[in-house]
Amino acid sequence: MERNEKRYYITTYGCQMNIHESEKLAGILTSLGYKPSENELNADIIVFNTCCIRENAENTADGNIGALKKLKKNKKDLIIAVGGCMTQQVGYAEKLHQKFPFIDIIFGTHNLENFKALLETKLKQKRTLIEVLEKEGEIVEGTPKTRTSYPNAWVNITYGCNNFCTYCIVPYVRGRERSRMLNDIVNECKELVAEGYKEITLLGQNVNSYGKDLGVDFADLISEISKIEGKFRLRYMTNHPKDLNEKLIIALSKSDKACRSIHLPIQAGSNRILKLMNRKYDRESYFEKVEMLRKYMPDIAITTDIMVGFPTETEQDFLDTVDVLKKVGFAGAFTFVYSKREGTPAAKMDGQIDESVSKKRIMHLIDLQNQINRNQSKQYIGKVVEVLCEGYDEKKDMYLGRDTYGRMLYFNGEQSDIGNFVNVKVEKTGGISLVGQKV
Ligand code: SAH
Numbered sequence: 001m002e003r004n005e006k007r008y009y010i011t012t013y014g015c016q017m018n019i020h021e022s023e024k025l026a027g028i029l030t031s032l033g034y035k036p037s038e039n040e041l042n043a044d045i046i047v048f049n050t051c052c053i054r055e056n057a058e059n060t061a062d063g064n065i066g067a068l069k070k071l072k073k074n075k076k077d078l079i080i081a082v083g084g085c086m087t088q089q090v091g092y093a094e095k096l097h098q099k100f101p102f103i104d105i106i107f108g109t110h111n112l113e114n115f116k117a118l119l120e121t122k123l124k125q126k127r128t129l130i131e132v133l134e135k136e137g138e139i140v141e142g143t144p145k146t147r148t149s150y151p152n153a154w155v156n157i158t159y160g161c162n163n164f165c166t167y168c169i170v171p172y173v174r175g176r177e178r179s180r181m182l183n184d185i186v187n188e189c190k191e192l193v194a195e196g197y198k199e200i201t202l203l204g205q206n207v208n209s210y211g212k213d214l215g216v217d218f219a220d221l222i223s224e225i226s227k228i229e230g231k232f233r234l235r236y237m238t239n240h241p242k243d244l245n246e247k248l249i250i251a252l253s254k255s256d257k258a259c260r261s262i263h264l265p266i267q268a269g270s271n272r273i274l275k276l277m278n279r280k281y282d283r284e285s286y287f288e289k290v291e292m293l294r295k296y297m298p299d300i301a302i303t304t305d306i307m308v309g310f311p312t313e314t315e316q317d318f319l320d321t322v323d324v325l326k327k328v329g330f331a332g333a334f335t336f337v338y339s340k341r342e343g344t345p346a347a348k349m350d351g352q353i354d355e356s357v358s359k360k361r362i363m364h365l366i367d368l369q370n371q372i373n374r375n376q377s378k379q380y381i382g383k384v385v386e387v388l389c390e391g392y393d394e395k396k397d398m399y400l401g402r403d404t405y406g407r408m409l410y411f412n413g414e415q416s417d418i419g420n421f422v423n424v425k426v427e428k429t430g431g432i433s434l435v436g437q438k439v
């Protein structure tokens with residue numbers, strides 16, 4: 001079949017930052033006349049936007065790239081591009097090129113905005129184009145975006161990270177922390193609200209340190225965005241307990257846009273492990289932050305990230321983590337088994353933990369958190385909550401959305417509800433999620 005339209009297909013791994021960066025890649029491709037393809041087979045360009053936060057993220061990407069060898073063989077004009085955090089690691093691009101010589105373009109996180117020029121150059125030459133910059137550059141504004149998560153819109157506020165938690169690869173593949181100008185962010189938010197987006201999620205590895213390089217802070221940004229007229233929700237992630245302060249908590253509590261939920265990763269409950277992780281807070285100060293949040297916003301839902309199996313973690317250290325889970329009553333916890341990342345300080349630490357021990361520990365945490373969530377869900381029954389309808393779940397044949405606390409609800413809706421706020425009466429719980437009827 002002859003068609004003159006070129007199509008793209010993007011596979012994204014990793015965090016919200018990467019999801020948003022894929023929207024920029026899609027925007028660049030759209031500006032070049034490409035249309036989205038529903039699958040890889042019909043695409044003229046396939047882009048992998050990769051992640052390397054844990055080993056399994058890397059392995060999955062590797063496997064999926066490798067699987068394209070045959071497709072590329074049968075379709076000579078197909079362009080395969082690989083970028084993101086995995087390729088940004090020192091020496092990785094060359095390794096990837098050797099392993100999969102059929103890849104056409106390999107780029108890193110620091111030159112994503114330059115993808116248009118990369119693609120144009122590649123189209124003029126036969127050999128693989130490898131361009132991974134060693135250092136981050138200035139923030140690039142104005143990159144086109146093809147957004148894919150309506151009614152939510154992702155908005156970058158900082159790039160990079162200065163924290164160097166000893167287990168984490170992010171500072172090495174994303175460069176130093178830099179903040180976007182406050183006005184650029186506020187203007188983007190204004191445009192999004194005018195376009196009909198009902199939820200804005202501000203993105204940064206540590207949103208609480210926003211503006212340090214500009215002489216403003218995150219509380220100022222929250223206050224400014226909250227002044228934008230119109231009904232929309234404001235979310236932000238991720239928070240770092242060491243930088244969460246009272247000024248910000250007050251700004252959040254005063255904002256009629258900021259949701260009553262916060263993602264505040266604790267990582268571990270043992271002070272000894274927190275120190276080894278270089279997290280720069282202890283469990284006592286974490287509890288203080290939780291208390292402060294609840295003083296100003298008694299109903300706030302707190303979610304977290306937790307890691308098990310960090311080098312030297314003893315059973316007692318793990319029990320300290322269990323204890324935090326019980327004491328805080330998180331609305332949700334993402335749990336991870338520590339994964340050794342080459343080049344990070346923790347990779348060289350003695351006392352790496354056996355995987356079987358870590359697996360047992362993570363199962364225990366998951367069970368405990370599920371139990372906590374089930375109990376919280378029961379409290380919802382009979383209540384009416386305001387939900388921002390995000391879409392339709394084919395399997396469940398129900399519409400879905402979240403409340404201000406970030407809780408997922410399924411309900412009997414209609415197509416026109418998508419992108420609107422609807423009131424839902426909760427009738428039953430489906431584990432962590434809730435099921436109800438529109439009222
Ligand atoms: N900037 C965010 C986290 C980004 S990574 C923050 O500081 O909270 C998301 C989560 O992945 C982290 O919170 C951590 O729990 C987990 N993670 C990071 N590196 C990891 C590693 N090497 N092994 C396992 N989990 C890891």
Ligand code: SF4
Nearest residue numbers: 161163164165168170
């Ligand atoms: Fe990684 Fe720590 Fe930075 Fe988060 S704050 S991205 S965990 S180094």
Ligand code: F3S
Nearest residue numbers: 014015051052053085
């Ligand atoms: Fe995100 Fe993975 Fe990179 S979690 S910042 S895509 S390493």
